Amino acid sequence: MTNKTFVEAINAGLHAEMERDERVLLVGLDVGRYGGLFTATQGIYDRFGSDRVFDTPISEAGFTGASIGLAMEGFRPVVEIQFADFATVAFDQITTIAAKMRFLSGGATNVPMVIRMPFGVNVTEGGYMAGAGPHHSQSPEAWFCHCAGLKVVMPSDPADAKGLLQAAIRDDGPVMYFEQKGMYQRVQGEVPDDDCVVPLGVAAVKRKGTDLTIVATGMMVEQSLLAAEELEADGVSVEVVDPRTLVPLDREGICASVRKTGRAIVAHEAPMTGGFGGEIAATIAEGAFDALKAPVRRVAGFDSPVPATGDLLQLTIPNAARIVDAARGILG
Numbered sequence: 001m002t003n004k005t006f007v008e009a010i011n012a013g014l015h016a017e018m019e020r021d022e023r024v025l026l027v028g029l030d031v032g033r034y035g036g037l038f039t040a041t042q043g044i045y046d047r048f049g050s051d052r053v054f055d056t057p058i059s060e061a062g063f064t065g066a067s068i069g070l071a072m073e074g075f076r077p078v079v080e081i082q083f084a085d086f087a088t089v090a091f092d093q094i095t096t097i098a099a100k101m102r103f104l105s106g107g108a109t110n111v112p113m114v115i116r117m118p119f120g121v122n123v124t125e126g127g128y129m130a131g132a133g134p135h136h137s138q139s140p141e142a143w144f145c146h147c148a149g150l151k152v153v154m155p156s157d158p159a160d161a162k163g164l165l166q167a168a169i170r171d172d173g174p175v176m177y178f179e180q181k182g183m184y185q186r187v188q189g190e191v192p193d194d195d196c197v198v199p200l201g202v203a204a205v206k207r208k209g210t211d212l213t214i215v216a217t218g219m220m221v222e223q224s225l226l227a228a229e230e231l232e233a234d235g236v237s238v239e240v241v242d243p244r245t246l247v248p249l250d251r252e253g254i255c256a257s258v259r260k261t262g263r264a265i266v267a268h269e270a271p272m273t274g275g276f277g278g279e280i281a282a283t284i285a286e287g288a289f290d291a292l293k294a295p296v297r298r299v300a301g302f303d304s305p306v307p308a309t310g311d312l313l314q315l316t317i318p319n320a321a322r323i324v325d326a327a328r329g330i331l332g
Contacts, residue, residue: 004191007184009158010040010116012191013165014078018048021076024169026053027067028080028116037082038118038184064090064115068098071113076169083136084119084178091143098174099149110172114165116179120219120269121306121317123182128317133308139218139270139301144176145247145279151200152246154178156221158189160244163198171200180218180269187222203250205257209239212327213257213264215280217243220267220299220318227323236331246276254280255287262293263330267323272300294330299323 004012018024026032026041026048032055035042045053056063060081067077081087087094098111121128121137145152153168153175155161161179168175206221207228216224221242228238241257243249258264264284266277281296302316 001190002193003188004158005185006158006161006179006187007038007040009161009191010165010179011042011044013162013169014041014044015047016162016195017166017169018044018052022052023074023076024052025070025075025077026080027063027077028056029058029082031055031080036080038181040116040179041080060086060089061093064093065097067113068093068101068111071098071111071174072101072109076112078114078116078169080116082118084117084140085135085138087115087117087140094144094150094174094176095147099147102173103149111174112172114168114175114177116177118179118181118184120180121182121313123186123219127319128182128310128313132306134305137306139268141176141178141217141246142270142274142276145276149174150247151175152178153200153244154180154218154246155244156180156206156216156218156242157187158191159196160198160204160242162191163196164200164244166195166197167200170197175200178218183219183222198244200245201248201250202245203241203243203253205239206242207238207240209237209261211237211261211263212330213239213241213261214267214323214327215241215243215254215257215264216267217246217276218269220269223318223320224267224323226320227327230320230324231327236327238327243280249279249283251283251287254283258284258288259291262291264292264296265299265323265326265330266296267299267318268301269317270301271303272298273303275300297326297330299326
């Protein structure tokens with residue numbers, strides 16, 4: 001085990017899979033000699049060279065489409081879209097071609113590729129940091145969860161970041177891999193040095209509790225754990241569940257927690273309307289309704305573009321304080 005930052009764990013996962021399987025390639029802007037805008041691919045070009053690491057022009061549609069072709073020919077490309085917001089430029093390639101090819105071919109053609117995307121707001125110890133603004137800070141995971149044929153992964157700590165990435169690279173279908181960029185350098189944790197593959201579709205209980213379940217994704221897992229500590233001082237026992245994989249979703253794991261506690265909050269960074277939290281809330285309503293002692297509450301971003309100033313970010317993006325308020329409302 002080695003203590004690593006969130007981005008170092010991603011780097012370790014890439015190194016491990018490229019060492020293990022020569023079919024794994026890296027494709028994207030600045031992923032080569034520069035080492036990635038956020039250092040996620042640092043050292044990989046030096047180790048594996050230009051035959052397996054491809055710096056591309058600024059054309060998300062172009063290099064994503066080319067990577068789909070590589071995947072169809074038996075390679076396993078890992079594509080970096082520098083900010084998740086820019087996936088819109090490659091949306092047709094992702095949702096019309098990559099997601100549908102296996103179905104169109106009657107199962108004969110797989111598209112084993114991973115699309116890595118930094119998303120969300122920047123964070124400091126004191127709160128959310130100004131600067132990235134509405135074009136570089138969105139949380140668009142729900143767009144891809146709605147597209148049949150894609151798997152969607154969102155780790156919340158370094159060990160899962162490595163293990164889920166290894167699993168995604170080994171998967172035979174296209175996987176959207178979301179990395180909360182405010183966690184890159186700030187969040188640290190112990191990461192196994194050897195293979196630590198985390199199966200897709202299995203939720204993790206990050207904290208056990210008996211009075212309330214918080215189902216949280218991405219950075220909201222961290223904020224939910226902080227909220228749970230504050231609520232513990234009030235005598236409230238909170239269970240925090242991280243789905244880790246949004247598609248496929250561990251519906252049974254989530255419902256098992258809610259059946260135990262009888263109360264549920266769903267927390268995510270993306271805007272509330274159309275956010276994936278609605279799917280999780282519906283899952284709870286369908287699978288654990290008879291156990292609920294109160295309505296499911298969502299804590300999510302406001303339905304607005306992401307502000308560029310720190311003060312406005314504190315208002316629009318959820319945090320531990322908003323989760324605590326929601327919990328107290330449910331608990332009466």
